Every structure is written in structure tokens, then in C-alpha cells.
Amino acid sequence: MNGVELRQLVYFDAVVRYGGFSRAAGALHVAQPAISAQVRRLEDELGVRLLARTTRRVGLTEAGELFLVRARRVLGELDAARDEAADLAAVLRGRVVLGASPVLAGLDLAAVLAAFAARHPGVHLTLRGGITAGLLADLDAGAVDLVLGPIHDEYRTRDRTATPLLDDELVLLTPPGHRRARSRSIALADLRDDPFVCLPPDSGLRQVLDDAADDAGFRAHVPFEVSTPGEVQALVAAGLGVALLAASTVTGSATVHRVRPALRHPPIGLLHRELSPAARALAAVLTDAASEVSERRAPSPG
Incomplete structure (x- = not known):
């Protein structure tokens, strides 16, 4: 026995990831017999079957499930070590996963990422969208390097660094023909009987709405929950309800009103x-872009 080889771990992981030997061979550009032979040698070295082979599919045995976790951990550590070594080269290299909320206070994320990619072509950049609370779970699990979104007080922990970048005003949207359509400002309490359209309960915006309504003496009725500010505006435009949104996310011809008294959205930040060197470089680019946005923020309603 010569011990477990790295390529055996790579081949084993690929067979599981792609659901079979032939697909793994195609993905790795390696002959299928070579993959089959190396996985078999791995099993012989370990003295246990890792894969349950049938004529139709390849599945994991109980031992295979346990070994897969360890194998992927080893491969992940190797990738991390490779990235760290590459970061020391003259050309910045590495991998960065950015988690981004749909509420970004006017920051043109596409333009920022394009500029970063042009400046650092050696960095493999991945973008993952979602609600900030979910992205923070990914951050804590190590699946995301940076989260860009609203910074609520409860998001600040001893293990996380929070850097506010931009502020944003909250505004009210009403549908066509609404009784308060001509009002420049509306007290939230005046909409106590209206249905609201909002993001899911675990979103920062929903928390702001619930807290503000509670302060105004009522509980917001939210029959319509959607995933993005754009979907919120579409449902309001269709006459299905009113909404509270960050001013920077409002587009098109929506009827917009100031909230009375004024409400501020939690600061948008990182x-x-x-952070790895590559992630620090991305954070610097985002910080610079936010500084530019602060000078040309979308105008307030009215």
C-alpha cells in the first residue's frame, strides 16, 4: 500500500459531485477507466467500500458519506493554501465570494464588480444574492467572504467586523388612485388599514416596517411577501397594497411619499x-464606490 493520493480524493469527490464515473471523467477531462481504477485503489487502501455501484447510478455508502466530509475538507484546505500562496505573487490572485442584499442604497454593484474584475483579473469573483440574514449564516459558515447589505444592530457580533458605507431614506409607495396619492408626506399610522407589500419576515426592511408600525400603534398587515424591491413595486403598481422601501431602490413612475416622522434605513455596509488579500482588495473597491455614491445619491421624493 502506498497511502492515499490527492488525485484519488479529487476523483472520488468528482464522482459524487457529478453523479457518476462518466460525468466525472468528462468534467475532469480524464479517461473514465483511470477514474474508476483510482477510486477502487482508494477503497482498497481504506479497506472499505465508499460507493454503492448499480447499473443506473452511483451512491455513497455510510462509510462513503463520512469519508466525503473529510475528503472535501482536505481539498478545501488545499485550495485555501493555494490561494494564499497565489496572493503573495505580484498579480493578486485568489477567490472571493461576495454576498449582496438587494438593498444597496444606490450602489451600482454591476459596475463596481466589472471595475474590480478589470483591475484584478487573477481573482476569481463569485456573487451570491439574498437576504442579509441568510448571507450572514453563509459568512459564519465560511461560504461567503464579504456581505454587502443593511447593517442592523443585531448583525454586529464579536466575530464580525461591520463597516457602514451609505445611509438611505425610507419612503412610502402607494398604488394608482390611492386616497393619499396627492400627499407629499404620510404618517405611517394613516395606512394602518392598508395591506402592505414587503420583503420576507427575516429581511431587515420587514423588521423596520414591523418596528415602525408598532411604534405607530398598529400591526402591519402584510399579505404579500416577495423577494426583491422590484417585485414590491410591481405589486404596488398593480394596486395590491402600499409599501415601505429604501428610496434608492425606487424606480419608474411609482407614487412616492415621505414618511412622517422620517424613518432611516439601517446603514448599508460591509x-x-x-479577510484574504483578494477580499480586502474587493472591500477597498466597494468602499471607494460608496464614497462616490454619497455625492450623487438619488433625490428624495417631493
């Missing part, structure tokens, strides 16, 4: 743990 949340992260320890």
Missing part, C-alpha cells in the same frame, strides 16, 4: 470576518 460585514466580514478575517
Whole structure:
């Protein structure tokens, strides 16, 4: 026995990831017999069957499930070590996963990422969208390097660094023909009997709405929950309800009103743990872009 080889771990992981030997061979550009032979040698070295082979599919045995976790951990550590070594080269290299909320206070994320990619072509950049609370779970699990989104007080922990970048005003949207359509400003309490369209309960915006309504003496009725500010505006335009949104996310011809008294959206910023050199470079680009946005923010309603 010569011990477990790295390529055996790579081949084993690929067979599981792609659902079979032939697909793994195609993805890795390796002959299928070579993959089959190496996986078999791995099993012989371990003295246990890792894969349950049938004529139609390849599945994991109980031992295979346990070994897969360890194998992927080893491969992940190797990738991390490779990235760290590459970061020391003259050309910045590495991998960065950015988690981004749909509420970005007017920041043109596409333009920022394009500029970063042009400046650092050696960095493999991945974008993952979602609600900030879910992205923070990914951050804590190590699946995301940076989270860009609203920074609520409860998001600040001892293990996370929070850097506010931009502020944003909250505004009210009413549908066509609404009784308050001509009002420049509306007290939230005046909409206590209206249905609201909002993001899901675990979103920061929903928390702001619930807290503001509670302060105004009522509980917001939210029969319509959607995933993005754009969907919120579409449902309001269709006459299905009113909405509270960050001013920077409002587009088109929506009827917009100031909230009385004024409400501020939690600051938009970066949340992260320890950063690699590549992730620090992305954070710097985002910070610079936010500074530019602060000078040309979308105008307030009215």
C-alpha cells in the first residue's frame, strides 16, 4: 500500500459531485477507466467500500458519506493554501465570494464588480444574492467572504467586523388612485388599514416596517411577501397594497411619499470576518464606490 493520493480524493469527490464515473471523467477531462481504477485503489487502501455501484447510478455508502466530509475538507484546505500562496505573487490572485442584499442604497454593484474584475483579473469573483440574514449564516459558515447589505444592530457580533458605507431614506409607495396619492408626506399610522407589500419576515426592511408600525400603534398587515424591491413595486403598481422601501431602490413612475416622522434605513455596509488579500482588495473597491455614491445619491421624493 502506498497511502492515499490527492488525485484519488479529487476523483472520488468528482464522482459524487457529478453523479457518476462518466460525468466525472468528462468534467475532469480524464479517461473514465483511470477514474474508476483510482477510486477502487482508494477503497482498497481504506479497506472499505465508499460507493454503492448499480447499473443506473452511483451512491455513497455510510462509510462513503463520512469519508466525503473529510475528503472535501482536505481539498478545501488545499485550495485555501493555494490561494494564499497565489496572493503573495505580484498579480493578486485568489477567490472571493461576495454576498449582496438587494438593498444597496444606490450602489451600482454591476459596475463596481466589472471595475474590480478589470483591475484584478487573477481573482476569481463569485456573487451570491439574498437576504442579509441568510448571507450572514453563509459568512459564519465560511461560504461567503464579504456581505454587502443593511447593517442592523443585531448583525454586529464579536466575530464580525461591520463597516457602514451609505445611509438611505425610507419612503412610502402607494398604488394608482390611492386616497393619499396627492400627499407629499404620510404618517405611517394613516395606512394602518392598508395591506402592505414587503420583503420576507427575516429581511431587515420587514423588521423596520414591523418596528415602525408598532411604534405607530398598529400591526402591519402584510399579505404579500416577495423577494426583491422590484417585485414590491410591481405589486404596488398593480394596486395590491402600499409599501415601505429604501428610496434608492425606487424606480419608474411609482407614487412616492415621505414618511412622517422620517424613518432611516439601517446603514448599508460591509460585514466580514478575517479577510484574504483578494477580499480586502474587493472591500477597498466597494468602499471607494460608496464614497462616490454619497455625492450623487438619488433625490428624495417631493
